[in-house]
Amino acid sequence: MTKLELFKYTGVEQGPKLLVLGAIHGNEPAGTIAIEKLRQQLDSGLVKLLKGSVCFMPICNPLAKDKDVRFIEHNLNRILNRHENEITQEHGFANQICDAIDNTDYILDIHSTHLEGDLPTVFNDFVTDETSSWANALNIGTVITSWRDMLNESDAPADFSDTVNYAHLKGKKALLVEAGYHYEPQAEDLAYQSIINTLEFLGMIEQTEKQIPNNDVAHMYKIVFKTEETGAFVKDWKHMDEVNCGDVIAKLDNGEELKAEYDGYVVIPFPTAKAGEEWFYLAKK
Template identity: 30%
Template sequence: MTAAAGFQFHARHYGGQPAAIRLIITGAVHGNETCGARALQRLMAQLDSGELVIRRGSLTLVPVANPLAYAKGEREGDRNLNRNLFPTADPQDFEDYAANWLCPLLAQHDVLLDVHSFSGAGEPFVMVGPRNNDGPLEPFRHEQQERALARRLGVRRFVDGWLRTYDAGVRRRIGNSSQLQTVLRYGMGTTEYMRSVGGYALTLECGQHTDPQAPEVAYRAILNTLAFLGMIDAPAPAPVAPGQMEALSMVAVYDKQHAGDRFSRAWASFDEVRQGEQIGRRADGTAVLAEFDGRILFPDAAAGANSEWYYLTRPNPAF
């Protein structure tokens, strides 16, 4: 129990065969994103009753990764848990305590499925990591395994490029100042941390927060994951067919510079935009125009000043 707020962190373990794969599934990293918690509670009832059995490997379930935010019914407790996710010797807020509990737990596993939802209307999708690389930003060596799992979750949209896009946005704002590494740490969330300790990870976005189908999307994806990894006695799910999938790469992030900045209309994730199309207006009346043809992602009309406002993506035929 943390001294910060009196909430307990809770995980449930099943199987426990250390020689096989170790999977962790998290829900409610953001407290108003409840589909993962609901799907995992449903799964735990089946596992506890013996209706479903983990035959191979080790499974850890964390239905509520951020109990303070979950109790509040809000995205954050004190801050965004899915940013600047690192252990700290001097915790300053509730999410620091959560990170000190969650990060060592993640490091004990090979694979993470992190279940989320989003505020606007839109179709479910999965966010994947980088290509295999030895670069300084996000070195990685599990591209094939990660993308193979992504194709079997039951969604048809795939998005990559989060950390490199965030990195480019930071460098655009502050250049190569002495604050660069500190600010870049803010781009690290659950999946980035998992990759940093040698595993692979996916962020599943199950639809709009209150969509009644979102928990079902989450539950289906969880069962598909267990079957694909050979952890339960079930047929392996087929991958989404190439002709049915849409792969996109995040290219640019745009900040709300002033509280008075406004969108030109109610954008939803994956709405198409054309180069030169007006996306919004700054508080001083300056038009904000699309720099290229693509799709908008995570438009946040309620964003605060100096925070992420929206992203633009481009098709990625090489996914």
């Protein structure tokens, strides 16, 4: 069984425990690169940890990362809970990530998306005053809530669990960042800044003076799976493209049109999704 790398840094004083996750999906390099940059700065003393501790798990799915694919047998962020029988390596990775989550207070899980031009967003699935303030402090642009509510109301598998859900079940606070398109350098910068902003928010590094405006908030309301029925998007949607209620998102070959039900956004469109995979999501303002 492959052991995931975990790097821990401890401040002088007691304080919060933060876990930062990269490459839960193997083809999403932004978090891994951002973690490497920050580790060098911590090692050299350029960034000083004042209190608490931060653990980095830079490559959560090393097998998928080696092949530059999202996952090998299981999408790690759909099976992120305890597995008594480690049938695949990804079950083993999930168990190791659960161990790391069990040993922390806060989790920042960094991802990226499929299409050039995708806007960055942060997902705050279990809203509290603290997670709302933290999500806003990341200063990413749009905060998206209600991911878990959307899943609960959909026909998605009931055991569909991700890092933020497992963290919530364990009483931890977690956010998931989508840093933009996988291969845009801005995604690495945004991933890095989101870790720095989290460390500042938790008082773990020196604060810099900055005014952060209230970010927009959007709410997930629909998940659409690709079915056996062939069909296509009516345009090249990007993550966070705005749509109005009634706008057609996709047309199936049987003539059925899939439409937005509220004014809002197309979320993480995946034009090459295969039957059974998540195709796109919708959020409302």
